[in-house]
Amino acid sequence: MSTLKLGLHDTGKAPSNPKEFLNILHAGDIKDVSSFKDEDRSTTLKFQAVSGSEITELQTFLYNAGFMPRGQYESVINGIFDYSTQASLRLFQEYVRTLDPEGDKNMKPDGIKGSGTQKHIDRWKLQNIKADWVNTSADQPSEEYSKWIGVLIAAKNHYLNNMNDILIEVEEFRKDTDTRKVSNWDYSTDEIHLVGIRRNQEKDDKIRRNDDLFILLINGMVFKFWGSTDPSQAMAYNDKKKRGRFDEPFLVEGQHKYRFGWHKSTYRALKPYKYGVLVFRDRDNDNALTESDIQKGLDPTPNGTINIHWSGVGSYNFSAGCQVIAGESYINHHNLNIDCSSFAGRNKSRLTNEFKETKGAYNVLADLVVCFSKPSKLGEKNHLYYTLGREKSFGLEEKFGKDYVIKTLRKMKSDIT
Structure with a gap:
């Protein structure tokens, strides 16, 4: 049996037009359409044949075992070790590491067979x-x-008749944007939903912590992650290079449409679907989102750079306005806290063949989204809906009990305050 990894293909299974094949997968975010991007090794890999049909056999196994659910809707067994195969294999390895009674707790989910x-x-x-x-x-x-979908639908129904200042600003915005008006919020269970719960946004903090909660609702399951929904001013402005902005952007609360793409052509991330999303700016430069900033109004142009991406192991907030997710730990669909710290990299410099670390929990989120996304409708790209709000705006206490957010966060990271 061969070692199988990204870029390999069975004999005779190379795509007829490799550049077209990769151009679709790179979504216009990566100019190089001759090589795969091995994001956890910071390298590129060209198409390379291996004898036999081992990759087809691997894909068939992953599909039959439940790790390639997209195969219900489109052909995923193509004999090419592509990004979907890599994501599916990493999910299998993570499952063996964390849920399989006869598994291997020391297995590293690196997407290499x-x-x-x-x-x-x-x-x-x-x-x-x-x-x-x-x-x-x-x-x-x-x-x-079901509880979470109920919470989101109830929030929509409430705000349809009780819009706050933020939602009124969105309602009155006249340019095309990926931030959706309340009447267009979509909580269909056919969609993948990510929920961000914002905390401490009014706190003056130049180096903002990863202390917010993310909820992934996918295929009838709930996974939980932690990170930051707010920018760290230290990331928005580089003191050494004297580059950047002091009025860092804060994503507006509400629902936004995101697509699958690549963050700075480096690794898989979620990006505003087409037009950009709406943001407020820290116009009084107090390193916080305050009522004063909201009263000054939205940025006049939708922002296409507010991605949802990795924040290292979580010890530092990588956001200059993006929504960022830590790699150290997560809570799985059985409500079990899963520790990824033994292989999760602190930063990009650890994602190499030398250190062999990965993006940890962030990979779990990204791989679930890749594997469970359904084929796009004609003229559309794969997407999910991201809803950002505060604990009170969702009314979580009624469904999940008092202090739900901080208790959930501390289950993953005990020193979060």
């Missing part, structure tokens, strides 16, 4: 094991998932 991973593939095949999420869906959701 070596002898260690093959051993577990063989065992799963022999025992006909499948991921437990094959039994969940939008039609058969978990109780927690």
Whole structure:
């Protein structure tokens, strides 16, 4: 058995037009359409053939075991170790590491199929094991998932008749934008939803912490992550290079449409779908989003750079306005806290063949989105809906109890305040 990784393909399975194949996957965000981007190794990999049909066999296994659910809607078994195959394999490795009773707690989910991973593939095949999420869906959701969808629908219904100053600003905005008016908020269970819960946005903090909660609602399941919905002024303006802006942007609360793409051509991230999203700016330069900033109004032009991306292991906030997610830990669909610190990189310099670290929990989020996204409708790109709000604006206490957000955050990161 060969070691299989990104860029390889079975004999005779190379795409007829490799550049066109990669151009679609790189979504216009990466100019190089001759090579795959191996984001966890900070390198590029060209198409390369391997003898036989091992990649087809791997993809068939991943599909049958529940790690390539897109195969229900389109062909994913193509004999090419592409980004979807890499994401599916990482999810399998993470599942074996964290949920498989006979698994390997020391397995590193790196998306490379070596002898260690093959051993577990063989065992799963022999025992006909499948991921437990094959039994969940939008039609058969978990109780927690149903609660969250109910919370979001209730919030929409409330704000349709009780708009605050922020939502009125959005309602009156006249340019095309990926920030949606309340009447267009979409909480269909057919969609993938990410929820960001903003905290401490009014606190004057030049070096803002990763202390916000993210909820991923996908295929009837709930996963939880932590990071920051607000910028760190230290990232927005570089003191050494005297470059950047002091009036850092804060994404407006509400629902936004995002697509799959690449952050600074470096690694997979979520990007504003087409036009850009709406932001307020820290116009009084107090390193916070205050009522004064809101009263000064929205930025006049939608912002296309407010991505949703990785924030290292979480010890530092990488945001200059983006929504950022830490790689140290997450809570899975069984409400178990999962520690990724043994292999999660602190920053991009650790994502190399020398250190062999990964983006940890952030990869779990990105891989779930890649694997569970459905084919786009004609003329559309793959997308998800991101809803940003505050704990009180969602009314979480009624559904989830008092201090839900801070308790959930401390389960993943005990020193969050």
